[in-house]
Amino acid sequence: MAYFESVNRSGGVNGKRIEIRTYDDSYDPAKTIQNTIRLVEEDALLLFNYVGTPTVTRMLPLLNHYRDLDIQLFFPHTGAQPQRQFPYRDRVFNLRASYDRETEGLVDKFVATNRKKIAIFYQADAYGRSGWNGVQRGLEKYGLDILEEATYRRGADYDTDLSEQVELLRAVEPDAVIVVGSDKASAAFIRDARDADWDVPISIVSFVNTPNLLSILSQESRETGRDYDFNLVSSEVVPSYKDLSLPAVREYRNAIDRYNPEPPQGFEFEGYRSPRYSHTSFEGFLNAKLLVEILKNTETKDGKYHREALVEAAESLKDFDLGIGTPISFNADDRQALNTVYYTTVENGRFVPLHDWEAWAE
């Protein structure tokens, strides 16, 4: 939002303002489909930054339905596999790496540190299944299997008691637990594990807004006097927003500081203050920047944008410097921009880039 705001203030793209329409789907797939139909009917040029695996994977058939309109989804905030595969790969452009890439990477790192007994706790839906699939594939490479799995229902909040799942996994004594869940469910799992004096390394994935997670856990810590923020690893699909050596991070912080965007109208929650910076918002910033770049390259007919031209511009993007050190390219056969996974861990109450995996060795 901040980036679009800054672009609009400095004259827009090719002299045109970017209009953003936001609709809330409450992480409910049925609403996602509803909102998508609404946006198509409102003649949106493109769909942008959809959040969530069950939501996005369920609305994908709609894009094939609107095949003739050639409407594209740009940079959904999910690492799920379907939009990266047939029959939807021609409808979606992805910036971030996929979940299975993330969890596979986590497995690689754990196995490398001799943590071969991997258990997984995941959301019982397509998102969780996506992460589970990555873990499965990762372990398969080493001839290993998932040691034990536990699930929770989508929509579980922080008050949900997950101690049963904790006990299930703890019973088989895994070397590490990979959590594929929402902010609140992940936080609840960490809380119940630590409350049960189980200090196993727990990893979370990029879908989790880490500053948000930490703020929930530190709140809990203040109430119980326990530490919750140790032995945590987070896999990220964008570089750390703390790495000021990257031009994109500087630009991101600049935009946030300048425009200090509030959540879109109607999205405020009482008592919730979104963290100033986060991987999530940084990803959003990168998504926006990449989209604007594509828009800049798009040819207009009669001063109007057309979807064919947009796809053409996107697919012809080559070695664009987004400011994160990795050049971005799309073509008709490859609509996946990034495949890199970044790891962070908590130090002094903050997630910082994790460089030394040896310290995690068993």
Added chain:
Amino acid sequence: MRRPSLFRKILIGQIVIFGLVALGTSAFSAWNIYRKLMAERLSKGKAIVSSIVYTSQFLLESSPPETTQNAIDEFLAIEGVSYVFAIDADRNIIAHTFVPTIPTEIRALTNSETTGTVVRELEIEGVGQFIDISSPILLGVGGHAHVGIDKSEVVAHIREAIVQQLALILVLFALSAIASYLLIRQITQPLVQLTEYAQQLSARNFPSDIDIRSTDEIGLLAATMQSMASEISGFLARLERAVDDTTRKLQQAQSQVVHNEKMTSLGQMVAGVAHEINNPVGFIHSNTSHVSEYVKELLEYLQLYRVYYPEPHPEIQERSEEIELDFLQEDLEKTLGSMRMGTNRIRELVSSLRNFSRLDESAIKAVNLHEGIDSTLVILRHRLKATSDRPEIRIVKKYGELPLVECYPSQLNQVFVNLIGNAIDALESATARIEDGMLKVEIYTAVIADQAIIRVRDNGSGIPAEVREKIFDPFFTTKPIGKGTGLGLSISHHIVTEKHRGRLVCRSESGYGTEFEIVIPLCLTGESEAPPTDEAELPAAERS
């Protein structure tokens, strides 16, 4: 109270009926719902499985697991479906809906070899009972799809349905109980009234009316009871009267017997005494005339002596002066006359006594009633004389022309004695109140229409009304103890009304005296077929 008891019985009956109905319908419903739900769930499960199998043929190989997960998530939303999972050809679960983890029973299930659709009962420990329906994808090459149907959910459905049904039955039962309470109250209200009525009847209280307006059998019963009560009431009244009557008769008979016995002994004694006196008095009386004649001749002879011997011996002269001969001659005749009068009165008295006792006259006989009355007066003469307390009582006879009357003379004489005696008693106790100071008993006789009427009236103080009602009751008396038996008027009443088919009426006005009136037919034998003399009733009187 009877009403709640009846209500309780009917309530218990209703509870039993409703209980049976509830039990029966619940069991039937449970069985029915279970059968239908299970069939429905089973067919649903089969449909889901075949649907998954069909779509999976296109999805499994080419699609990421997210798509499979999305598909089974969709099926999980269907009611009655507890879990869905898919396994690949290597028997690994590639997508499932289990939370918090895959149960061991399910893991065991993945290893079983199946061809075609299989329905299995499955119990998952700590979760419940399920029906697992599985079907192979591409004949098992593509793996298997499983759908779990929750049996306990079916049971919960049944329970809910049963609870609703029982609630409905309970409501119906409550309504029915209220209705029957109202109905029973309507029925028992008249019953209670009827019961109270019957209780009153038992207490020999005969209320004139009961307020039962219902037109049904109870109303009929009430009406019947009412008419029965009135009949019983009448019967009881008659019975009481009869008992009173009999009692009175019995008392009268008893007193009659006693009295008769007394009178008979007295009569026998009087007759004996009169008989014994009669003989000596008879010859005394017959000799007085001879004595009178002899004395007269002796005196004539003495007169001759005095004529032919005017100068007697001085000693004779002296002696005649000493005995006052002249006075003696004069007085001797008077003395003899007085003796004759005395013996006459003795004879008269003896004749009256014999006449009164009439030992020979206990059978019906035509008599002159005036003789009986006169005999009675002779007997009671001594009571008429003046005393220190009162002047003489005068008897005023107002006798009419009275033919011979057929009657039991001795019994009627008793009545006369009683009535005249009572009149004298009344005058003796009421002296102060006689205005002109003259005490009198008036005796009146007459004949009116073949009936003899005898009235005995005194000018005493009269009888108060409350006493008058009871004067004919046996043993009722106003006299001091020892003076009266209370039988006199009762016996008299009996003699007049029963023996002579007559009437004995008392008329009295306080302060003006009392009148008793005897009315008896002149002819007693001809008027009645059965003579009133009853052997059983008056044996003593008849025996004598």
